[in-house]
Amino acid sequence: MLTKIALRNIFRNRRRSAITLAVIVFGAVGLILFGGYKAITFVGLRESTIRRIGHLQLFRAGYSKAESQKPLEYGLDDAASIRKALERDPRVRTTAAQITLMGLISNGDKSETYLATAVEPEKDRAMKGHKLVSGTELPDAESDAVLIGKGLATSMKAKPGDYLTLMTTTVTGSLNAMDVRVAGVITTGVREYDDRAIKMPIAGAQQLLQTTRIEKLLVFLHRTEDTAAVDASIGKQFAGTLETKSWKQLASFYQQVVMLYNGIFGFLGLIVFGTVVFSVANTIVMSVFERTREIGTMLAVGTSRSLVWRMFFAEGMLIGVIGGLMGILAGVVLAQLINSGNVMLPPPPGYTTGYRLQILMQTPVLVTSFVISVITATLSAILPAWKASRMKIVDALGHI
Amino acid sequence: MTKHTIVQLTGIDKSYRLGRVMVRALSEVSLDIARGEFVALAGPSGSGKTTLLNLIGCIDKPDRGRVVLDGSDVTDVPLHRLAETRREVLGFVFQTFNLIPVLTAWENVEYPLLLRGVPRRERRVRVERWLEHTGIADQARQRPDQLSGGQRQRVAIARAMAGDPKLVIADEPTANLDSETGTRILDLLGEINATTDCTFVFSTHDPALIARAARVVRIRDGRIASLDEATVAA
Numbered sequence: 001m002l003t004k005i006a007l008r009n010i011f012r013n014r015r016r017s018a019i020t021l022a023v024i025v026f027g028a029v030g031l032i033l034f035g036g037y038k039a040i041t042f043v044g045l046r047e048s049t050i051r052r053i054g055h056l057q058l059f060r061a062g063y064s065k066a067e068s069q070k071p072l073e074y075g076l077d078d079a080a081s082i083r084k085a086l087e088r089d090p091r092v093r094t095t096a097a098q099i100t101l102m103g104l105i106s107n108g109d110k111s112e113t114y115l116a117t118a119v120e121p122e123k124d125r126a127m128k129g130h131k132l133v134s135g136t137e138l139p140d141a142e143s144d145a146v147l148i149g150k151g152l153a154t155s156m157k158a159k160p161g162d163y164l165t166l167m168t169t170t171v172t173g174s175l176n177a178m179d180v181r182v183a184g185v186i187t188t189g190v191r192e193y194d195d196r197a198i199k200m201p202i203a204g205a206q207q208l209l210q211t212t213r214i215e216k217l218l219v220f221l222h223r224t225e226d227t228a229a230v231d232a233s234i235g236k237q238f239a240g241t242l243e244t245k246s247w248k249q250l251a252s253f254y255q256q257v258v259m260l261y262n263g264i265f266g267f268l269g270l271i272v273f274g275t276v277v278f279s280v281a282n283t284i285v286m287s288v289f290e291r292t293r294e295i296g297t298m299l300a301v302g303t304s305r306s307l308v309w310r311m312f313f314a315e316g317m318l319i320g321v322i323g324g325l326m327g328i329l330a331g332v333v334l335a336q337l338i339n340s341g342n343v344m345l346p347p348p349p350g351y352t353t354g355y356r357l358q359i360l361m362q363t364p365v366l367v368t369s370f371v372i373s374v375i376t377a378t379l380s381a382i383l384p385a386w387k388a389s390r391m392k393i394v395d396a397l398g399h400i
Numbered sequence: 401m402t403k404h405t406i407v408q409l410t411g412i413d414k415s416y417r418l419g420r421v422m423v424r425a426l427s428e429v430s431l432d433i434a435r436g437e438f439v440a441l442a443g444p445s446g447s448g449k450t451t452l453l454n455l456i457g458c459i460d461k462p463d464r465g466r467v468v469l470d471g472s473d474v475t476d477v478p479l480h481r482l483a484e485t486r487r488e489v490l491g492f493v494f495q496t497f498n499l500i501p502v503l504t505a506w507e508n509v510e511y512p513l514l515l516r517g518v519p520r521r522e523r524r525v526r527v528e529r530w531l532e533h534t535g536i537a538d539q540a541r542q543r544p545d546q547l548s549g550g551q552r553q554r555v556a557i558a559r560a561m562a563g564d565p566k567l568v569i570a571d572e573p574t575a576n577l578d579s580e581t582g583t584r585i586l587d588l589l590g591e592i593n594a595t596t597d598c599t600f601v602f603s604t605h606d607p608a609l610i611a612r613a614a615r616v617v618r619i620r621d622g623r624i625a626s627l628d629e630a631t632v633a634a
Binding site for chain 2 (some may be wrong): 307
């Protein structure tokens with residue numbers, strides 16, 4: 001009877017209930033769409049970050065604390081045996097050696113600073129960490145071929161097939177230079193990086209640095225979820241000789257985006273919470289006001305205070321449940337429309353290319369928006385319901 | 401108080417605030433009502449009839465004096481703790497019918513039985529019996545806004561009676577009805593009173609209705625002016 005009365009009262013004043021439900025649905029849809037957008041952004045950013053930096057990076061023990069005087073002072077000597085051991089783990093998809101170095105690049109007329117990443121060409125092609133603008137990817141057996149960032153290529157007036165000179169400090173501290181051939185021009189999507197980026201084969205970098213060491217090993221896993229477990233087992237296996245860093249520790253940009261989006265999501269949640277609270281509270285207050293005589297009658301015929309309280313409380317909760325369910329439905333439909341609509345977004349700050357707006361429909365997002373709707377609507381009903389239950393019967397009945 | 405007394409009021413005073421002014425509604429009222437009586441509280445508007453009914457109905461408290469209902473002194477019991485007494489002992493019929501708008505006639509009659517935890521089968525028997533008795537069975541599935549004033553009041557009477565109360569309090573039960581419907585409603589109340597041992601106390605200022613009461617308590621300016629034993633109209 002309690003639910004029946006509450007439910008029928010919701011549909012008694014249809015216009016008011018419709019407005020309240022619309023507010024809840026609007027809020028729930030907002031949460032679902034932004035939550036879905038946030039989820040797909042996180043997944044996309046996470047996977048593109050991991051493609052670039054690996055799930056884990058392995059360094060020689062002491063790398064992160066030591067202040068190296070010379071390049072690769074804390075490099076890895078015996079990478080091959082470490083890789084063999086790592087690749088025995090079924091969770092590990094592959095490993096890739098990497099060296100980062102910086103120095104000056106020159107075309108004979110002009111010099112610029114560069115930031116080079118030395119990679120294994122075959123592995124690098126599989127990573128798809130960049131987009132080729134012109135030319136070819138790094139060939140397998142050509143130690144003096146390089147890929148050059150779009151901005152740097154423009155600055156150096158270089159195109160595929162041109163020769164440039166790279167200069168840097170060797171592992172012994174002396175200066176070394178080598179001529180390289182531009183195999184291709186690339187873009188990573190980040191303008192500042194494209195202005196300085198160079199990709200070269202490990203063999204070329206080792207030749208330039210005059211070493212056989214590598215700086216670090218990138219470990220790629222089949223499943224991102226296994227990162228912590230593999231990290232722990234590597235830590236155990238190579239205790240004292242290697243140190244690891246997970247992608248989460250290395251991807252500061254990803255972490256910043258996560259924090260920013262979570263902040264926006266939280267703020268949006270608060271706005272929705274506030275709007276729904278006021279809307280539902282207003283509905284219940286109006287309902288209590290309009291039904292004063294009815295409440296008086298109920299109390300007069302022996303309804304307990306707690307039952308009156310529960311009746312209005314149930315009304316708030318039911319509004320939340322109905323609104324939440326309608327919100328999920330509307331959110332899912334809208335998300336499908338957006339996903340099939342091919343809506344393009346402008347490039348984010350620092351990026352050079354825009355991307356397609358996608359909403360990822362995840363159960364936790366739907367459940368969260370539903371739970372927020374129900375909890376908010378229910379909480380909003382507490383005070384008006386309490387006031388209804390405390391009415392003086394004679395006043396409520398309109399008698400003196 | 402004899403064992404047949406259902407209501408005993410002793411030295412009741414009651415004032416209420418009207419704006420900034422305190423108005424004395426009842427003064428030194430003492431009244432006994434025996435079980436099975438059919439009593440009219442008669443008096444002009446503002447004489448204190450409704451206030452007296454509210455006190456008997458345990459929905460208001462006196463400033464002074466004692467209220468004993470069905471042998472229990474309820475004077476010092478807080479109103480919210482008297483919900484069970486109102487549920488078990490009393491039945492209410494209001495001037496404005498006061499049915500729950502979202503419930504059908506059937507559900508309105510069933511409501512107090514649900515509050516009392518009456519089992520489903522017994523509820524059905526009682527609801528059907530009283531809807532039949534009050535002549536409203538054909539409108540059982542209608543909601544209050546689909547019923548006439550007289551039909552609504554019949555539902556209200558069925559609701560009051562379904563709980564098998566010892567005392568029914570009716571505040572101006574015919575005031576919102578035309579005289580013919582009002583007479584029928586009062587006939588119905590009188591007939592129920594005659595066939596059950598339920599006590600009826602109703603307020604009215606209509607001389608035609610007063611004439612039908614077995615006993616008339618006349619109230620003027622918050623005091624009992626006279627206690628008449630009237631002859632029930634044929």
